Amino acid sequence: MKKPVYMDYAATTPVDPAVADEMMKYLTLDGVYGNPASRTHAYGWQAEAAVEAARKQVAGLIHADPREIVWTSGATESDNLAIKGAVAGRKDAHIVTSKIEHKAVVDTCKWLEHQGTEVTWLDPAADGTISCDQVLGALKENTVLVSLMLVNNELGTINDIAAIGGELRQRGVLFHVDAAQAGGKMAIDVSSMPVDLLALSGHKVYGPKGVGALYVRRSPDVRIEAQIHGGGHERGMRSGTLPTHQIVGMGKAFALAQSGLEEEIDKLEALRKSFLAGLQSLEGVSLNGSESSRVPGIVNLSFDGVDAESLMLGLRDLAVSSGSACASATVEPSYVLRGIGLSDEQAHRALRFSLGRFTTEEEVAFASSQIVDVVSRLRAVR
Incomplete structure (x- = not known):
């Protein structure tokens, strides 16, 4: 057929062949198969070194500090961690988002609405963009977070994240951006773009499925509450044994995306x-x-x-x-x-x-x- x-x-x-080749080195007995959290022997040290090298590669594509990269299972988890983590413990929290965000954002915000969080849903323009004026007009004294995607997954439309983020930074409002469809498709520079939280996906950039990352800005320092507990991995923001082969694959994919x-x-x-x-x-x-x-x-x-x-x-x-x-x-x-x-x-x-x-x-x-x-x-x- x-x-x-x-x-x-x-x-x-599809996974880039160079990515698949790299991943195979971290799966079997003759490769680096240790648990990155095992600090008492060489197998764990080698796995940890591979994870940290991949962290640098992912950070490189978006011009971040590697310490700002938190591994997740994908952009859906990254979005959940960013949004829920930002409003955790805030009974009076208010969120601003749009009606055409990815379901990972839409459904998370709807769930929070049912828990008592106030959400303002913005209507996009006919071309699928959200304007800075719309966002500013929706802000309230209790606005904790604004969540907007960089590239719309159905339309390919780009929002002016830099302009919106600049206004939010002046007002002390956290800005979360879903960049799953932007990674490897356009230049992203969080060192100059005022974004606090940014979600990335491995399988949208010729890497494996089941792995992603959340950028969490360190300066000014952004604090979010963990949503998965059990070991305090990833600086306490996301517990769970790290899948070395998938992380290495995402790192290689992002390095390839950056170079080309x-x-x-x-x-x-x-x-x-x-x-x-x-x-x-x-x-x-x-x-x-x-x-x-x-x-x-x-x-x-x-x-x-x-x-x-x-x-x-x-x-x-x-x-x-x-x-x-x-x-x-x-x-x-x-x-x-x-x-x-x-x-x-x-x-x-x-x-x-x-x-x-x-x-x-x-x-x-x-x-x-x-x-x-x-x-x-x-x-x-x-």
């Missing part, structure tokens, strides 16, 4: 242009999100007169999605697309195409021709 062309990099990326960032951005921009150029013969195709403030690898399109589910069935040779992988179990239209003002009908006509490191010009050309053929055929039989 022929493999479909993979155009769902926003859901997950500009080249990869240029490649994805060229692939995006080729993909959209191949669809020019189709009428009634609209872009969802921002044309200017975006990363190049995510393209969300609506096709007039065509239901996305029918289109995906017709595109058997393409692996695409109708939205976030974390919401794929529901037949409801995307809450992100509805959040930017699309009707249910319009949202049901949208597909997300996401390109990545291993996407080729030939695959993009094939995808465009397949979409033109299937959309034209579906419209003809309406």
Whole structure:
């Protein structure tokens, strides 16, 4: 059976072969398999050294101090730790977030609402961005935290995190940013960007699934309450035996992303242009999100007169999605697309195409021709 062309990099990326090779050195008897917390013998020391080397690699991609990197099981846990940890013990806490955040943020904030935390839900602009004025207008005396994503996972839209963070820093409000879709796709510099907490994912950057990190700023010092207890690992913020092989894999993936960032951005921009150029013969195709403030690898399109589910069935040779992988179990239209003002009908006509490191010009050309053929055929039989 022929493999479909993979155009769902926003859901997950394949592990880079160099990452897989590195991970294998930390799994078996002839490798470094010790527990990084074992401080009494060489096996543990070697594992700890590998973990700390990877910590430096992850910190390097976002220009952080390695001591500001806390290992987690992924961006979902990082988001939970940041948000819940920031408001823990505060009965009068107020949070500001948006209606189109990743489910890891949305559901965490909804859970906190049920516990008595006040949450203000911001409506995005039609292009999926949240403005600085919106955030400032929502702040209250008891606002503890603002949580916004850097890159929207369905639209690819970029928020002006630097401007928002600068205003929040002046007001003493913590700023949490979900950067799962931004890592390896754009430059991130927390040394100059006023962000206090930033969530990262391994498997979005050609690393393994099941590992992530939370950046926790040290100056000014940010304190969050642990959500997992049992050993005081990670400076008391996240207990649990560290998975050395996964952490090493994430470190290697982030090092590769850092060394080839500009080249990869240029490649994805060229692939995006080729993909959209191949669809020019189709009428009634609209872009969802921002044309200017975006990363190049995510393209969300609506096709007039065509239901996305029918289109995906017709595109058997393409692996695409109708939205976030974390919401794929529901037949409801995307809450992100509805959040930017699309009707249910319009949202049901949208597909997300996401390109990545291993996407080729030939695959993009094939995808465009397949979409033109299937959309034209579906419209003809309406």
